[in-house]
Amino acid sequence: MQQRSDVIVVGAGPTGLLLAGELAVQGVRVTVLERLAEPDPTIKSGSINVASAEILDRRGLLPAAEEIQRRRMAAAGRFTAGGGTAVTRGLVGAFEDSAPRFPVMGHFAGIMFRNDLVDQADPVLASHTAVAGGIAVPQYDLELLLAERCARLGVVVRRGVTVQGVRGDILGDGDGDGGHGDGAVIVDTDAGEWSADWVVAADGGRSAIRKQLGVEFIGTAPELVGYQAIADFDATGLAHGWNWTPTGVYAYGPVAGRILVARFGAQPEDRDAPVTLAELQEAVREVTGTNVTLKGIQGRATRWSDNARRVGRYRHGRVLFAGDAAHVHSPFSAQGLNLGFGDAVNLGWKLAATIQGWAPAGLLDTYHAERAPIADWVLDWTRAQVALMRGDERTRQLRAVVGDELFAVPGATNRMVALSSGIMQHYDVADDAAAPVGSIVGDVLLTSGRRLADFAHDGRFVLIDRSADGRFADAVRLLDDRIVHVADPTAEPDRPSLLVRPDGIVIWAAHAADEPAEATKRFATARLRWVGTH
Numbered sequence: 029m030q031q032r033s034d035v036i037v038v039g040a041g042p043t044g045l046l047l048a049g050e051l052a053v054q055g056v057r058v059t060v061l062e063r064l065a066e067p068d069p070t071i072k073s074g075s076i077n078v079a080s081a082e083i084l085d086r087r088g089l090l091p092a093a094e095e096i097q098r099r100r101m102a103a104a105g106r107f108t109a110g111g112g113t114a115v116t117r118g119l120v121g122a123f124e125d126s127a128p129r130f131p132v133m134g135h136f137a138g139i140m141f142r143n144d145l146v147d148q149a150d151p152v153l154a155s156h157t158a159v160a161g162g163i164a165v166p167q168y169d170l171e172l173l174l175a176e177r178c179a180r181l182g183v184v185v186r187r188g189v190t191v192q193g194v195r196g197d198i199l200g201d202g203d204g205d206g207g208h209g210d211g212a213v214i215v216d217t218d219a220g221e222w223s224a225d226w227v228v229a230a231d232g233g234r235s236a237i238r239k240q241l242g243v244e245f246i247g248t249a250p251e252l253v254g255y256q257a258i259a260d261f262d263a264t265g266l267a268h269g270w271n272w273t274p275t276g277v278y279a280y281g282p283v284a285g286r287i288l289v290a291r292f293g294a295q296p297e298d299r300d301a302p303v304t305l306a307e308l309q310e311a312v313r314e315v316t317g318t319n320v321t322l323k324g325i326q327g328r329a330t331r332w333s334d335n336a337r338r339v340g341r342y343r344h345g346r347v348l349f350a351g352d353a354a355h356v357h358s359p360f361s362a363q364g365l366n367l368g369f370g371d372a373v374n375l376g377w378k379l380a381a382t383i384q385g386w387a388p389a390g391l392l393d394t395y396h397a398e399r400a401p402i403a404d405w406v407l408d409w410t411r412a413q414v415a416l417m418r419g420d421e422r423t424r425q426l427r428a429v430v431g432d433e434l435f436a437v438p439g440a441t442n443r444m445v446a447l448s449s450g451i452m453q454h455y456d457v458a459d460d461a462a463a464p465v466g467s468i469v470g471d472v473l474l475t476s477g478r479r480l481a482d483f484a485h486d487g488r489f490v491l492i493d494r495s496a497d498g499r500f501a502d503a504v505r506l507l508d509d510r511i512v513h514v515a516d517p518t519a520e521p522d523r524p525s526l527l528v529r530p531d532g533i534v535i536w537a538a539h540a541a542d543e544p545a546e547a548t549k550r551f552a553t554a555r556l557r558w559v560g561t562h
Contacts, residue, residue, distance in 0.1 A: 033059040033184070034383050036215050036224040038191045038237060040064070042167060043351030043368030044230035045174035045185075049087070050376025050530075052181035053487040056383055059222060060178070061215065063231075065188040067175065070328045071258055071286065072167040073365045075133055079450030079468060080369040081159035086484040086532055089173060093162030096169045104164075104282040128157040133164070134361055134448050137416035138270035138277045139431040141448070145441045153442060155470040156451050158479065167365060190218045193240040194227055199345035213346050226379060227347045230368070233335075235353035241344055247337025247356075247407065251414060252276070254290035254358070255303060255311050257329035261285070265318045272427060274419040276315040285326065289315040290358075292418065295333060303329035334358035334414045336407045342371075342396035350375055355403040357410040361448050367406050370453065370531075371399055377487060377530035386510070386560045398455045409447070457535045458554060464534045469526065474516045480528065487530045488512045489559060494525040499544065500551060510559055527554055 035051055037044045040062035048058045076084075076093075084093050130153035132143045148154065165173075178185060197211025212223040229237035238245065263280060266287075270279045276291035289311050308329050309322040338355035342348060351368030375395050381387035416427060434440050446452050450468075457466045464470075472480035472492060483490050489511040493500045496517050504511045511527075519540050525547075527536040536554035538547035 032212060033057045033222070033224040035059075035226045035228060035379065036061060036213070036222055037228045037230055038215070039230035039232060039351070039353070040067075040171070040175070040185060040187065041230065041232065041351060041368070042170050042174060042365050043372050044228070045171060045178055046083070046369055047228060047230060047350060047372035047376050048183045048185075049174060049177045049181055050373055050487060051380055052178065052183045053087075054377060054380035054384070056380050058183045059224070060183060060185040061189045061191055061217060061222065062185065062187045063190045067168060067171045069168050070330055071256055072330065073359070073362045074166050074282070074286075075164045075362060076170065076369070077134075077362065077366045077448065077450040078131060078156050078159060078163060079453065080366045081163045081165075082156070082451075082468065082470070082481075082532060083369055083373050084162060084173075085159050085481045087177070087487075088485040089177065090159060090162050090481075092173050093159075093165050093170075096166075096173070097162055097164040100164050100166065129160055130154065130157050130445070130449075131160040131163050132445055134445075135270050136361065136435075136444055136448065137413035137427070137430075138272050138279070138360075139416075139427065139435060140270055141441065141445050142435070145436060145438055146445055147438045147442055150442045150446075152446055152451070156449070156468075158471040158481070170365075186219075188219075191231065191236055192216045192218065194237055194347060196223070197345075198241075198347055225346065225383065228375070228379075229347060229349050229353045230351045230372075231353050233352040233356040235349070237347065238339065238349060238353055241347065243344055243349070244340030245337045246340055247335070248411065250295060250333035250335040252290050252292045252334050252358075252417075253295060253311075254288065254332045254334075255308050255329055256286075256288045256332070256359075257303070257308060258283070258285040258326040259287055259308065259329075260323040260326070261287075261320050263320070266316055266320070271316075272417065272424075273315055273317055274424075275317070276419065277417050278312070278315045287312060290417070291315050296331065299331065299333075303331050332359060334360075334410065336411055338400065338403045338407065342399060343393065348375060348379070348395065354399075355407065357407050358414060360410050360413045363406045363410060363448075366450050367403060370402060370450070373531040374399055381560070388557060388560045391558075402453055455533055457529075457533060457558070458550075462537075464524075464526075465537050467534055469528045469532050469534050472526065474514070475518060476516070480514075480526070483512050483514050484528070484530070484532070486512075489530060490514065490526075490528045492516050492526045492528075494518050494523060494540070495538075495544075499548070500525065503548070503551060503555065507555075507559060527551065529558060 034057040037048045037060045040060050048060050051058045084090050132141050132146050193216050196214040213227045215222040229235050266280045268281045279288040336357040339349050350371040378391050382392045454466045491513045494516050498515050501513050504513050524537040524539045535558050536551050
């Protein structure tokens with residue numbers, strides 16, 4: 029029997045590694061089991077959204093992400109210098125501007141978001157500009173970055189281990205004893221047994237644990253098949269960026285050789301079979317309408333679909349699901365990685381609190397209550413894009429209306445960019461709460477010149493106390509292991525005091541004009557609901 033951990037995370041993708049780090053920073057013993065012997069260099073997501081970049085920022089990882097982006101933008105700049113579209117060149121140029129701007133990247137159904145149509149004065153966007161230099165981070169580099177963090181935090185990552193299933197005290201709730209009962213969840217692998225008080229399945233869309241447990245996976249069947257690769261070929265005749273055709277959609281760039289195609293039709297008989305050069309070439313020719321000849325593939329090509337499903341419940345006793353193990357959908361707008369990131373930061377501190385015994389009643393069950401609606405929204409968001417990609421004449425007409433008319437309106441473009449970036453996520457964290465309560469905190473600059481994110485590196489709640497007398501300090505004095513108190517006195521009416529959860533969600537706010545007793549009462553309610561008692 030292997031040494032027992034507090035938590036075993038199955039899967040060392042971005043979700044699993046981020047979650048492992050979130051648990052470890054809280055003092056939880058974590059083991060990660062991963063089937064692959066090395067991080068997979070196969071081209072997948074090419075960037076993260078603003079909400080995910082802000083997660084990195086709050087954990088002190090933004091400088092490393094910015095360095096990755098600088099290298100990638102330099103490569104993209106060389107690629108586009110000789111013939112890239114104005115949209116692509118504008119994207120590269122936007123990151124070279126020293127002025128704080130909301131990063132505009134991405135598309136909806138292959139219709140690119142245009143920088144020149146985004147109103148940067150929009151207060152929603154303007155409050156999320158600090159991470160603009162760290163969103164163009166490919167998945168492979170992100171996994172390396174998160175693996176380095178795990179190593180610093182003492183997380184045990186065992187690669188080359190295939191998980192076959194789980195057994196033991198799976199249905200014990202563990203809520204009352206921190207999960208440290210007599211039973212344990214046993215993880216069977218091809219390298220022996222591991223045991224833990226809790227297991228998180230972050231083992232991908234074909235999760236072995238989800239299938240073994242028979243967990244409900246609800247959704248819709250696929251309509252299209254997609255491919256992505258970096259290939260060697262003459263790209264003459266291919267347009268850069270996203271393009272719609274009567275047979276599907278394709279994207280070329282932002283680095284030389286990167287090709288993505290998606291076409292409607294029958295699914296392959298064996299989805300697990302490696303993508304051959306001939307299969308990829310046939311798909312590229314059909315969708316692009318060119319007679320392109322592929323000479324080779326760098327690394328491995330990937331095959332995917334728009335299968336859109338999520339688990340009926342994110343928690344099965346002492347087994348929880350996160351990332352693609354909890355939900356799958358098409359990769360359009362790169363929502364999958366970011367959805368998994370949100371799972372990881374939402375679950376991490378809640379599971380740690382449960383293990384350590386200070387979690388308020390029902391805290392762990394709020395993981396499903398908060399994340400399932402977000403997943404449902406993302407699944408619908410991706411389904412809508414697939415509907416707008418179909419090759420019939422009416423879809424072409426609808427694309428013209430959406431792309432040429434609707435997206436030409438700055439207000440509409442702003443809304444779509446904000447939604448795609450993840451910053452519009454909202455949770456029901458308080459009764460009758462007004463904004464910004466329930467929302468992602470965004471950029472908070474303090475009078476000292478520091479930022480709220482600077483105080484969130486260790487995963488505690490952050491209290492920004494802007495009262496003149498620091499009246500909220502006493503309320504958290506005995507909770508300094510869970511809450512960091514930051515005095516930032518100001519009477520400016522638009523700069524409220526804030527209590528922010530470890531996942532960046534505002535759970536309490538008070539303005540200078542608020543009646544002190546009422547503000548204090550609301551603070552006590554928020555603290556008891558989310559932070560617990562002494």
